[in-house]
Amino acid sequence: MSPIHAKRGVQILHDILPALALAMLLAAVFWRQPRAMSYFGINLLLNLAIPLMFATMAQMMILAVSDLDLSIGPFVSLTASIGATLLPSRPELAVLAFALAVAAYALAGALIESRQLPSIVVTLGLSFVWLGCAVLLLPTPGGLAPEWLSSAMAYRTPWLPMPIWMALLAAVLGHFLVTRSAFGTLVRGLGGNPTAVARVGWSLIRVRAGVYALAGVFGVLSGLMLVGQTTSADPNIASRYTLVSIAAVILGGGKFVGGYVSPVGAVIGALTMTLAASFLTFLNIAPDWQVGMQGLILIMVLGLRAAIDRLERIA
Amino acid sequence: MAIDSIPEVLFEVRDAAKSFAAVQALRGVDFQIRRGECIGLVGHNGAGKSTLMNVLSGTFAADRGELRFAGLAVGSGWDVREAQRLGVRSVYQELSLCANLSLAENMRIAQPQIKGWNWRMSAGSQLVGSLERIFPGHGLRADQVVGDLSIGKRQMVEIARAFTPGALPLELMILDEPTSSLDNQAAAQLLAYIRAFVALGKSCILISHKLREIFTVTDRIVVMRDGQVVESLLTDQTSRDRVVAAMGQDERVVEKTSHALDQHGSADAPMVVKVSSTKEARAEIKAMAGEVIGLAGLAGHGQTDLLLRLQAGSANLSDARVWIDGATSFVAGDRQTDGVFGLWSIARNMNVCWLSQFRRRVFIDLKKERDGAEHWRQRLGLVTPDLDLPIFSLSGGNQQKVLFARALGSSAPIILMDDPMRGVDVGTKHDVYALIADEASRGRTFVWYTTEFDELFHCDRVYVFNNGKVVGELSRAELSEERVLSMSFDEVAA
Numbered sequence: 001m002s003p004i005h006a007k008r009g010v011q012i013l014h015d016i017l018p019a020l021a022l023a024m025l026l027a028a029v030f031w032r033q034p035r036a037m038s039y040f041g042i043n044l045l046l047n048l049a050i051p052l053m054f055a056t057m058a059q060m061m062i063l064a065v066s067d068l069d070l071s072i073g074p075f076v077s078l079t080a081s082i083g084a085t086l087l088p089s090r091p092e093l094a095v096l097a098f099a100l101a102v103a104a105y106a107l108a109g110a111l112i113e114s115r116q117l118p119s120i121v122v123t124l125g126l127s128f129v130w131l132g133c134a135v136l137l138l139p140t141p142g143g144l145a146p147e148w149l150s151s152a153m154a155y156r157t158p159w160l161p162m163p164i165w166m167a168l169l170a171a172v173l174g175h176f177l178v179t180r181s182a183f184g185t186l187v188r189g190l191g192g193n194p195t196a197v198a199r200v201g202w203s204l205i206r207v208r209a210g211v212y213a214l215a216g217v218f219g220v221l222s223g224l225m226l227v228g229q230t231t232s233a234d235p236n237i238a239s240r241y242t243l244v245s246i247a248a249v250i251l252g253g254g255k256f257v258g259g260y261v262s263p264v265g266a267v268i269g270a271l272t273m274t275l276a277a278s279f280l281t282f283l284n285i286a287p288d289w290q291v292g293m294q295g296l297i298l299i300m301v302l303g304l305r306a307a308i309d310r311l312e313r314i315a
Numbered sequence: 316m317a318i319d320s321i322p323e324v325l326f327e328v329r330d331a332a333k334s335f336a337a338v339q340a341l342r343g344v345d346f347q348i349r350r351g352e353c354i355g356l357v358g359h360n361g362a363g364k365s366t367l368m369n370v371l372s373g374t375f376a377a378d379r380g381e382l383r384f385a386g387l388a389v390g391s392g393w394d395v396r397e398a399q400r401l402g403v404r405s406v407y408q409e410l411s412l413c414a415n416l417s418l419a420e421n422m423r424i425a426q427p428q429i430k431g432w433n434w435r436m437s438a439g440s441q442l443v444g445s446l447e448r449i450f451p452g453h454g455l456r457a458d459q460v461v462g463d464l465s466i467g468k469r470q471m472v473e474i475a476r477a478f479t480p481g482a483l484p485l486e487l488m489i490l491d492e493p494t495s496s497l498d499n500q501a502a503a504q505l506l507a508y509i510r511a512f513v514a515l516g517k518s519c520i521l522i523s524h525k526l527r528e529i530f531t532v533t534d535r536i537v538v539m540r541d542g543q544v545v546e547s548l549l550t551d552q553t554s555r556d557r558v559v560a561a562m563g564q565d566e567r568v569v570e571k572t573s574h575a576l577d578q579h580g581s582a583d584a585p586m587v588v589k590v591s592s593t594k595e596a597r598a599e600i601k602a603m604a605g606e607v608i609g610l611a612g613l614a615g616h617g618q619t620d621l622l623l624r625l626q627a628g629s630a631n632l633s634d635a636r637v638w639i640d641g642a643t644s645f646v647a648g649d650r651q652t653d654g655v656f657g658l659w660s661i662a663r664n665m666n667v668c669w670l671s672q673f674r675r676r677v678f679i680d681l682k683k684e685r686d687g688a689e690h691w692r693q694r695l696g697l698v699t700p701d702l703d704l705p706i707f708s709l710s711g712g713n714q715q716k717v718l719f720a721r722a723l724g725s726s727a728p729i730i731l732m733d734d735p736m737r738g739v740d741v742g743t744k745h746d747v748y749a750l751i752a753d754e755a756s757r758g759r760t761f762v763w764y765t766t767e768f769d770e771l772f773h774c775d776r777v778y779v780f781n782n783g784k785v786v787g788e789l790s791r792a793e794l795s796e797e798r799v800l801s802m803s804f805d806e807v808a809a
Binding site for chain 2: 199
C-alpha cells in the first residue's frame with residue numbers, strides 16, 4: 001500500500017508546485033511593498049496577466065495534442081491590431097476578420113494532420129503571415145480601441161480585482177474544457193497516442209482542426225483584452241507571448257509531448273510569469289533583467305519538479 | 316426477425332489484395348467466418364495475418380477484392396467507423412491505449428456513445444465491469460492512469476475495453492496476439508471468456524503464435540502463408556503437426572537432449588553480474604561469463620526492472636547492490652516504446668548502437684556501415700528488398716530481428732533481453748535461439764526475461780520472480796513448468 005501512497009503524495013507535490021512558486025513570489029512582493037496588498041495594488045501588479053492567460057490557454061490547447069504553436073504572439077498582435085483599427089469603425093468587418101483568422105487556425109490544424117507536417121514549421125511560417133497582416137493594417141503603432149472595450153477592461157469588479165476574477169474564469173473554463181469534458185479527453189488522447197484514437201474511428205483531421213480553432217478563439221480573446229487595456233495597438237505588441245505562453249504552460253505542469261497539460265497550472269504559470277517581470281521594479285532593478293528573471297524562475301521550478309520526480313523514483 | 320433470415324455467414328472476403336510499396340502483403344485472400352464460430356488465424360510473421368485483420372476492421376482499404384458483411388456487400392465505404400457501426404471490433408498487437416489518460420477516459424474515447432455529465436463514472440464502471448467478467452481479480456481501478464500500468468495490465472484493459480457492450484452491436488471480435496503480454500492465469504481467463512462469447516452466437520478471430528491456445532479455443536484453424544490462405548481445417552479434425560506443416564516450416568521441437576542441454580558457461584568462468592539483496596540471501600542473482608540466465612515468473616513481477624537496473628549499473632550509475640563487469644546491450648520487447656526509431660531506415664535502426672565501430676575520425680565510414688548491416692541481414696535472414704526502407708515497412712517479427720542485430724552487433728559482453736520474442740514466429744525464434752547459443756559459447760552472457768515457458772529450456776539457470784523479488788533459482792535439470800508456476804504463485808496465495 002505504501003508505494004501507492006507515496007506516489008499520490010508525489011503527485012500532490014507536483015500539482016501544488018506552480019501555486020507554491022506563485023505564492024512565494026507574491027509573498028516576496030508584499031514583503032518589499034506592503035501597500036501592493038490592496039485591491040488597487042494587485043490590479044496593477046497582475047493586470048498584464050489577463051491577456052497572457054488567454055494566450056496561454058491557446059498555447060495549452062496546442063500542447064495538449066503534442067504540437068507547439070510558434071505563432072500565438074504575432075496572432076494576438078494581429079487580433080489586437082484588428083481591435084484597434086477595424087473594430088471601432090466597421091465592426092461587422094472586424095467580426096469577419098476574426099472569423100477568418102480562427103478558420104485559418106483550423107485549416108492549419110487540418111493541414112498539419114493530413115500532411116503529417118511538423119507543427120513548429122507550419123506555425124513558424126504562419127507567424128510571419130500574421131505579422132505581415134498586422135503591419136498592413138497598422139503600419140505604425142496607433143489606432144484606438146472601441147470605447148466599450150476599454151471601459152470593460154477598466155471596470156472595477158466587485159470584491160476582488162479583475163485579474164483574479166479573470167484567472168478564476170480562465171482556470172475553470174480551461175479545466176472543464178480540457179480536463180473534464182469528453183472533447184478535452186479526446187484532445188489529450190490525440191496528444192498521447194494518435195494511432196489509438198484513429199483506431200476507434202475518430203477523424204484525426206477534424207479533432208486537430210477543432211483544437212486549433214479553439215486555440216484561435218482564445219487568441220482572439222487575448223488580443224481583444226490586450227487592446228482593451230492598452231487602448232491602442234502595435235504590430236509587435238504581443239510578440240513575446242509566444243515564448244512566455246509556452247513557458248507558462250510548462251511551468252504549470254504541462255509537458256511538451258504526450259498530451260499532459262493542466263489548465264489550472266497554466267493560468268498560475270501565466271500569473272507567475274507576469275509577476276516575475278514586475279517583481280524587479282520592487283527591487284529597483286532595471287527592467288532589462290525581466291526576461292532573465294522569468295527564465296530564472298522557470299529553471300528553479302523545473303529543477304524542483306525534477307527533484308520531486310527523483311523522490312518518486314526512490315519511493 | 317425470423318432465425319432463417321439471419322445469414323449463417325457473418326463476414327466474407329473474396330480475393331482481397333493489399334500491398335505496401337514493395338511488399339505484397341495480401342495476394343488474393345478468400346476468407347469467411349460464420350456466426351458463433353471462433354477461428355484461429357496462424358502463420359509466420361509477415362504471412363499477412365495482421366494485414367487481413369486490418370482490412371476486416373476497416374483500418375486499411377484493400378486494393379482489390381470483395382467484402383460481404385451479414386450477406387450485404389460493403390464496398391469502398393468500409394472504414395473503421397462503418398465496421399464498428401456493424402459490430403466489428405479489434406484488439407491490436409501493438410497496444411492502442413492513450414497512456415496519459417485514465418481507464419475511464421480511454422473507455423470514453425472508444426465509445427463516444429457514453430453520454431451525460433457523469434460519463435466518467437459510467438464509462439469507468441462499464442469498463443471495470445468487463446474486466447470483472449473477463450479477468451476476475453484484476454485489481455484495477457477506473458481512475459488509474461494507463462501509463463502507470465505494466466504492459467500485461469494494459470493488455471487486459473484493452474481487451475476488456477473491446478469486449479464492453481456499449482451502444483453499438485458486437486458481432487465479431489478480432490484479437491491479434493492478445494495473450495502475448497499476459498501471464499498464464501490471465502491468458503487462461505481470456506480463453507475461457509472467448510468460449511463463452513462464441514457460445515452466445517458471436518464470432519471471434521484469434522491470431523496467435525501459441526498453438527496450444529489455438530487448439531484449446533478455436534473451432535477452425537485458417538493457415539496463412541505469403542499473403543494467402545493456404546489451409547482451412549476444423550480444429551478437432553487436425554493436428555499440431557499438420558498445422559505447422561501448412562505454415563511451411565517444420566517445427567523443430569526443443570530437444571532436451573541436444574545442444575539445448577549443453578552447459579554454456581563453465582563453472583570456473585569469471586563472474587560478470589551480481590545483484591545482491593539486503594534481505595534474503597537466496598534472492599541473490601549471479602551470472603558467469605558465457606551463461607544464459609533466464610528470468611521467469613508472471614508478467615510484470617520485477618523482471619524488467621532488474622534488466623533496467625543492470626543496464627543502469629553498467630553505465631556506472633550508483634546502485635550499491637548491482638555489480639556488473641562490462642558493457643551491456645539491451646533488446647527491447649516493447650518495440651514501439653523502447654525499440655525502434657520510427658523515422659529511421661532499417662539499416663540505421665540496426666547499427667545505431669555500433670556506429671562507433673565504423674568511425675573514421677569524426678565521420679562515419681558509410682561503406683563499413685553498409686557492410687555491417689548487410690552482414691546481420693544475412694545472418695538473421697531479414698526479409699526486405701532494401702535496408703534503406705523505413706523500419707515500419709517490416710513486419711513486427713522482422714522489426715524484432717533488427718533489434719537483435721542492434722544488440723548482438725555491439726561489442727558488449729552482456730546482453731539483456733526483455734521478453735524479446737513477443738509475437739515472433741516459430742522460425743525466427745529458432746534462428747535466434749541458435750544465435751544465442753552460438754554467442755554464449757563465445758563467452759557472451761545473456762540475461763533473458765521471457766514469458767514463454769519453453770524458452771527457459773534454453774537457459775542454464777532460471778531465477779523465478781514473484782512480487783518484485785527472486786523467490787527461487789532452478790538449474791535446467793530442475794526446471795519444470797509446475798515448479799516455476801508454484802513459485803510464481805507461492806507468496807501471492809499466502
